[in-house]
Amino acid sequence: MDCPHCHQPLSTIEIETSDGHIHFIEECLNCGGHFIDPYLANFLTLETTRNIDSIIPKSRAVTATNPVCSKCGQPMSGIKDDSVPQTVTVFTCPNNHGDFFPKNQLYLFKQAQQSKIYFHKLWGIPLKSAFAVLIPILVIFSLATLLPSILEQATTTQENRIKASEILTPPLITTISSTQVLISFSTQKPARTSVRFTEGLIKTFIVSTIPQTNHLLSVEDLPPGTLFKYVIVIDAGEKPVSTSEYTFSTP
Numbered sequence: 001m002d003c004p005h006c007h008q009p010l011s012t013i014e015i016e017t018s019d020g021h022i023h024f025i026e027e028c029l030n031c032g033g034h035f036i037d038p039y040l041a042n043f044l045t046l047e048t049t050r051n052i053d054s055i056i057p058k059s060r061a062v063t064a065t066n067p068v069c070s071k072c073g074q075p076m077s078g079i080k081d082d083s084v085p086q087t088v089t090v091f092t093c094p095n096n097h098g099d100f101f102p103k104n105q106l107y108l109f110k111q112a113q114q115s116k117i118y119f120h121k122l123w124g125i126p127l128k129s130a131f132a133v134l135i136p137i138l139v140i141f142s143l144a145t146l147l148p149s150i151l152e153q154a155t156t157t158q159e160n161r162i163k164a165s166e167i168l169t170p171p172l173i174t175t176i177s178s179t180q181v182l183i184s185f186s187t188q189k190p191a192r193t194s195v196r197f198t199e200g201l202i203k204t205f206i207v208s209t210i211p212q213t214n215h216l217l218s219v220e221d222l223p224p225g226t227l228f229k230y231v232i233v234i235d236a237g238e239k240p241v242s243t244s245e246y247t248f249s250t251p
Contacts, residue, residue: 003028004035004067004076004091004100006059015052017043025052026070032057032103035070038096039186042172046110053107067100069093076100085112117174168234173248178224181248183207183217191236195219198245200228211237224250 001010008030015023017040026035032055044052067076076091079099084090088109091100101109171185183195190211196204200223207217222228228250232243 001026001035001070003031003033004070005033005065005102006031010035010070013052015044015048017048018045027052027055028057029055030058034101034106035098036101036106037098038092039169039172041090041099041101041106041109042113044106044110046107046114049107049110053104055103057103067091069095069097070100071095071097083113084109088112117176168232168243171232171246175251178251179222180218180220181222181250183219183230185215185232187213187215187234187236189213189236191234193235194233195230196233196242197228197230200226222250226250 002008003010003026006028008028010026010028012024013027015025017023021043023037023040023043025037025040028034032053034052041049068074069076072093072095074094076093079090079092085108089102089105090109093099168188169186171183174182174184176182185193187193190213192209192211193207193215194204195207195217201219205217205219207215226249227247229245229247231245234241234243
């Protein structure tokens, strides 16, 4: 693949995300930019982005052009919403193939993201919208026509959980304080969703009462230092399906 910005070959590097998983991102040795999977920036630590952006590019003078996606060749557009400060530049593919961060912008984005979260923690202000700090993901419905028949074949709980994982992005836990977390996730088609806690808290929260693709739940008044387990229930107009258990702990 070639760099969206300077069109030089990209190099693949391995990184570890904040949840302990290994991922691969594309790095341009010429201009210092990075092309990464959608939403992945939300899972990177500040230290990781500092190391990634420490690259010294071969060329310090790159002609300013509108970047194009490394995978599909479509023009990328700048993300302009509350999740990205005006001083930070991030481009996204219209077909959801990835996000491009020019040199130093990935580290600057992560600094801004953490500063906003720390501000809410410091002042004790509940953060009601996770998408004020998280880069949103655009969901492509490549399986939309197959989904009804797939769900009809899900005759066991285990099968349902497998299908649920196919239409759901992994949930992201954003810790606001020792008693409040945000749970955010996306579905591949508009759906009603709920979160059912199975350990640490025995309660079901309705997340989305109308079908939508971006889902956010703010859970408050949690006991500190506690392990929680939960499942996500997805109703996309067919038989509701449940995910396998996810976990998080309050500090």
